[in-house]
Amino acid sequence: MSAFVDLIAEAKASGDIQGLIDAIPYHAYLGIRAREENGALIATLPENEKIIGNPVLPAIHGGVIGAFLETTAIFHLLWTGQTVHVPKTITITVDYMRSAGVRDTYAKAQITKLGSRVANVRAHAWQDDPERPIAAVNANFLIQPADNG
Amino acid sequence: MADPPREPPYNPTTAAFSSPIPHVAELGIELVEAGGGRGLMRLPWRENLVGNPETGVLHGGVVTTLIDSICGLACLTALEKPQPIVTLDLRIDYVRPATPKLDIFAAADAYKVTRQVVFLRATAYQEDPDDLVAAAVGTFMLSGRLGIRPTNEGATSEGGS
Numbered sequence: 335m336s337a338f339v340d341l342i343a344e345a346k347a348s349g350d351i352q353g354l355i356d357a358i359p360y361h362a363y364l365g366i367r368a369r370e371e372n373g374a375l376i377a378t379l380p381e382n383e384k385i386i387g388n389p390v391l392p393a394i395h396g397g398v399i400g401a402f403l404e405t406t407a408i409f410h411l412l413w414t415g416q417t418v419h420v421p422k423t424i425t426i427t428v429d430y431m432r433s434a435g436v437r438d439t440y441a442k443a444q445i446t447k448l449g450s451r452v453a454n455v456r457a458h459a460w461q462d463d464p465e466r467p468i469a470a471v472n473a474n475f476l477i478q479p480a481d482n483g
Numbered sequence: 484m485a486d487p488p489r490e491p492p493y494n495p496t497t498a499a500f501s502s503p504i505p506h507v508a509e510l511g512i513e514l515v516e517a518g519g520g521r522g523l524m525r526l527p528w529r530e531n532l533v534g535n536p537e538t539g540v541l542h543g544g545v546v547t548t549l550i551d552s553i554c555g556l557a558c559l560t561a562l563e564k565p566q567p568i569v570t571l572d573l574r575i576d577y578v579r580p581a582t583p584k585l586d587i588f589a590a591a592d593a594y595k596v597t598r599q600v601v602f603l604r605a606t607a608y609q610e611d612p613d614d615l616v617a618a619a620v621g622t623f624m625l626s627g628r629l630g631i632r633p634t635n636e637g638a639t640s641e642g643g644s
Contacts, residue, residue, distance in 0.1 A: 338537055359533040360542035366498020386505040393585075395506040396570040397551035420535070423543050427574040 377406040379439040394434035403471040407455040410443035421475035518559030520593035539583035553591040561593035573621040
């Protein structure tokens with residue numbers, strides 16, 4: 335893990351969020367982008383025909399929306415938190431409120447509770463209006479590996 | 484002599500197999516079996532789906548997509564007539580990291596079907612079905628009312644998740 339931890343430190347020092355995100359193959363595959371706005375990370379999942387899960391509506395695959403929200407939560411923790419380890423997802427609950435049309439999707443996370451071992455993070459995604467979320471997650475992450483204590 | 488039926492009776496399993504989901508095909512997910520409210524899918528390991536470049540472990544989000552997909556399919560095969568379905572919620576426990584370069588299987592079981600909601604359990608594993616990578620529970624809404632705008636009301640064929 336050490337090289338990735340170094341990459342996180344370098345990215346934070348230089349302000350290069352995108353470099354950090356692109357270091358993960360799956361994020362590069364989805365084309366996820368991120369920027370900082372008022373101290374919070376805003377992530378973008380660009381419109382893409384490849385991620386359609388329901389060709390009838392059409393709508394983006396719910397699994398991709400869940401993955402995007404989990405990713406947003408992890409990068410929010412890495413970017414704003416003090417954690418030096420890559421958070422490991424313990425549980426994630428995704429609520430789907432509205433179908434995700436085939437257009438750009440945005441997401442933002444907030445830390446509900448930052449403990450010494452576990453962080454509880456919520457994130458929500460929207461498309462046209464931040465006040466009309468299409469989906470939200472509540473996730474618990476292990477932020478302290480068990481093998482060093 | 485009676486007229487022959489105009490079309491064969493609805494077979495949820497055949498219907499589920501006949502409507503490909505673009506993103507499922509894109510990920511290389513293969514359907515192993517489905518029917519009677521149960522289903523099994525296989526996701527071959529692929530470099531560009533990795534979430535940890537140092538270990539080669541697949542991104543957890545790919546497992547989320549695999550589980551959501553098999554839940555949707557199991558849900559469709561549990562229905563007596565075709566209906567659009569949408570995921571209402573999905574909770575996934577990541578029990579252990581997936582071993583790199585091994586396929587991941589996901590199995591789902593629609594254990595309760597009501598008029599509006601289908602309840603499912605799902606697991607993800609690699610070589611041993613008892614050695615779980617992830618365990619999940621999900622609920623799907625029937626009739627696809629959730630989040631569908633009036634302009635889409637004409638869409639009546641069965642949808643994926």
